[in-house]
Amino acid sequence: MRITIIGSGNVATHIGAALKNAGHRIVQVYSRDMQNAAILAYHIKAEPIDDLNNVDPDTDVFIVSVKDDAIPAIVQRLTFYQKLILHTSGATSLQTITEHTANAGVFYPLQTFTKTKELNFWDVPLCIEGASAEITKQLRELASTISNNVYEVDSDGRKILHLAAVFACNFPNYLYSIAQNLLEQNQLEFNMIRPLIAETADKALQSFPATVQTGPAVRNDVSTMDKHRQLLSGNPMMQQIYEVLSQGIIKMDKKG
């Protein structure tokens, strides 16, 4: 397919590279910032543009991978070309596009991307939603050229996935950063705790988290929790997080 990438952020970069590697032709990369457009365009042999007036109409699909609140205005501009328009956002409904054109779909990769970190896109769950059965079929074919995990998910399901991703990715990463702070404030290396982070995730890949919960809260080990509270007494934010999560674990359903 001939594909135009609107955006040059983390998601645009990884989807663009995966599609290029799968043999698709990336026509153009758009970014408000020409330098960002040029960097991605160079890697995937496309033309960089920083003005939507310069869109090449000879494309099959626009993949709009920009900040959520920028999607409506861009979609409105692109409808002029009467091509398929997809967005890649977990928290944005399909309706955000169908308000402007029926030639619409969603192509949501359920993964955390950083431009500079490579990953195997074949493992990335790709959640698709088409405005019609025909578009959904088309999206499934396109998605299957870059991922082994293609799921059909509607806008309501996608919102839940996006929220679950915050709990499974954004929040754990933040907690890792707290662990790092605690260690470094006490002249201990973050490296000491990396094997623990790896094993904790590995357990979740092989079993259900509720069944392998460990730590003082799940044992209701009051004396250890009190020691921890004392250690955190100089940091009200960390203390509050410790409290809320420990209370949650104490009340959790361990059956999983």
Added chain:
Amino acid sequence: MRITIIGSGNVATHIGAALKNAGHRIVQVYSRDMQNAAILAYHIKAEPIDDLNNVDPDTDVFIVSVKDDAIPAIVQRLTFYQKLILHTSGATSLQTITEHTANAGVFYPLQTFTKTKELNFWDVPLCIEGASAEITKQLRELASTISNNVYEVDSDGRKILHLAAVFACNFPNYLYSIAQNLLEQNQLEFNMIRPLIAETADKALQSFPATVQTGPAVRNDVSTMDKHRQLLSGNPMMQQIYEVLSQGIIKMDKKG
């Protein structure tokens, strides 16, 4: 060395197996529950006992791997044999043993263990502390027979490590379980989110978490956070966790 394992839980099981594999002789395994003692003893070719009166004095070291609050009473019983006594607890000071005997040390594996899940013990950070330089040297030698990551850490440092481990392991695992709940309440598979969990941990192994934080909170994306709050409106506990962690991320130092 001739080693006696006091305890038959997750830590005792993994340490016992690692020491056995390294060629040490495990003399006995003690548990209050004979069946638990027997299961571990069978695997590491030791004698199971459920009564401390039956301890075989022909041992070099007792590794006490029981619940924190059970350590003092057991240590007191074991001092009679005048052998080296170690505990494996992150939250317990060395002093808990030295109150009873100077022949004391700590052998703390900074990892999450589940009996039924195998792991490569060579990667487990082993934190050692001896009551004397001579004991510390002995512990370093013993630790080096089962782990490539041996650290000398005093009791204050170990408390911090243990607390950091709660943030890096116990809390993330609990958040995974919330993600699972959210998905299953909406007829979505937990499997869809497993690649995200793996990648999030993988990022923390390769970089510093604060520098790769993603999600609506770090972008201060108010409209997405409001959508998430609405989705969680039926669950005050999840909503509170969402709020506290999002506020923490908004205020975090992104420099890492």
